[in-house]
Amino acid sequence: MGFILKYVMSIFVFSFASFASFASVALADDQYYFKLLDQINNEGFPALNVNICEMDSFPRSDMYSGCQSTTENELLYKDVYRPYITEKFKVIFQDANVEILLCLLLRESSGWEGSASHTNVVGLSQFTSGTLSEMGEIIKKGSIYWERHIANQISVNEENERIVRKLQGMKGATKKLNKYKDELNKGISFLESFRRRQVMANAWEQLGGNDLKVDFSTGYFGNKKNYEANFLLTITKLRMCAYDFNNNYTDVTPDMILLACAGAYNIGESSFANLTLEKGQDLGNLSQWIDRLSISGNSQAPETINHLISINRCAMNGPKLPMCGTNYDYCTDYVDPCTQPNAYLCRDECKK
Numbered sequence: 405m406g407f408i409l410k411y412v413m414s415i416f417v418f419s420f421a422s423f424a425s426f427a428s429v430a431l432a433d434d435q436y437y438f439k440l441l442d443q444i445n446n447e448g449f450p451a452l453n454v455n456i457c458e459m460d461s462f463p464r465s466d467m468y469s470g471c472q473s474t475t476e477n478e479l480l481y482k483d484v485y486r487p488y489i490t491e492k493f494k495v496i497f498q499d500a501n502v503e504i505l506l507c508l509l510l511r512e513s514s515g516w517e518g519s520a521s522h523t524n525v526v527g528l529s530q531f532t533s534g535t536l537s538e539m540g541e542i543i544k545k546g547s548i549y550w551e552r553h554i555a556n557q558i559s560v561n562e563e564n565e566r567i568v569r570k571l572q573g574m575k576g577a578t579k580k581l582n583k584y585k586d587e588l589n590k591g592i593s594f595l596e597s598f599r600r601r602q603v604m605a606n607a608w609e610q611l612g613g614n615d616l617k618v619d620f621s622t623g624y625f626g627n628k629k630n631y632e633a634n635f636l637l638t639i640t641k642l643r644m645c646a647y648d649f650n651n652n653y654t655d656v657t658p659d660m661i662l663l664a665c666a667g668a669y670n671i672g673e674s675s676f677a678n679l680t681l682e683k684g685q686d687l688g689n690l691s692q693w694i695d696r697l698s699i700s701g702n703s704q705a706p707e708t709i710n711h712l713i714s715i716n717r718c719a720m721n722g723p724k725l726p727m728c729g730t731n732y733d734y735c736t737d738y739v740d741p742c743t744q745p746n747a748y749l750c751r752d753e754c755k756k
Contacts, residue, residue, distance in 0.1 A: 465506040468718045468727060477516035485516065489635050492611050496643050500658035507718035508666045509638065511711065511727065518628050526626035529634040533622050539637060540620025542601045543608045550602035557598055561591040600644055607643040611636045645673050655686040663716065667693060670711040671704050690716055694748065706751045713748045
């Protein structure tokens with residue numbers, strides 16, 4: 405049963421008595437989401453008689469998810485989205501903080517609204533048509549397909565490596581040696597590319613994505629009724645990012661990898677890595693990423709800084725500071741960031 409509906413009798417006073425009938429509908433029911441939408445559309449939304457911000461039993465991310473609002477999006481988040489995201493997140497990221505993902509999606513979806521933006525990204529997860537097409541092709545081929553490509557490429561690389569060793573030191577073999585060295589380097593790049601694709605396809609399968617009839621189009625992902633696919637694809641995307649960061653950087657922790665990947669979600673993984681990280685070195689921390697983005701001169705860097713700070717404020721313990729530049733939360737009990745000496749500040753925040 406959904407989280408909020410378990411507390412119907414003790415917490416909420418409903419404007420429409422018939423709404424309580426949905427308390428007995430199991431979350432596992434595939435039609436639950438649609439029944440809930442129909443009920444809201446036909447009979448209105450229940451009024452709250454409690455400030456959720458003051459309830460210790462709710463996760464921190466709830467405080468940022470319109471905690472005093474009475475909107476369709478808020479109810480869907482608490483009773484449908486959050487339980488689903490939390491369950492699926494733990495399949496892939498057992499040791500990381502799910503609040504980071506909840507806060508990332510809260511920000512991406514503009515308070516669970518999920519409308520198409522002026523930059524042509526759609527849905528609760530805000531995907532571009534290019535991302536959907538690319539990820540869809542990888543996922544539809546399946547993990548076994550990529551495993552076979554990996555095995556074949558390993559064989560090719562081993563053969564090229566054998567030839568390179570044989571040609572090294574041979575007189576008059578420089579041209580041929582360089583050719584096979586080039587082939588070996590290309591093969592190594594292909595192998596890593598296949599491994600990344602296998603990670604993506606495998607994550608999607610682990611999450612149960614193949615049980616959904618997914619159309620990897622903006623029309624499909626732009627429809628909020630297809631929330632499962634949106635959330636599964638987000639987790640899959642983060643899984644591939646985490647794979648890359650684990651392989652290329654040291655001193656990594658589950659939460660810092662996920663926070664870095666949340667930053668990469670905004671600006672792109674390669675751009676985030678190029679602007680903030682040094683391959684083979686420590687992954688670093690939020691302070692270092694902000695400093696490097698600030699001096700990068702990249703036009704999207706200020707937005708990414710605000711994005712990272714917002715997710716950090718929302719997901720991590722500490723004073724409840726407002727997210728940067730948002731107009732979709734209704735809480736009034738935020739702590740003023742200008743009074744917090746150690747707070748990361750949003751762009752132009754606290755400037756007079």
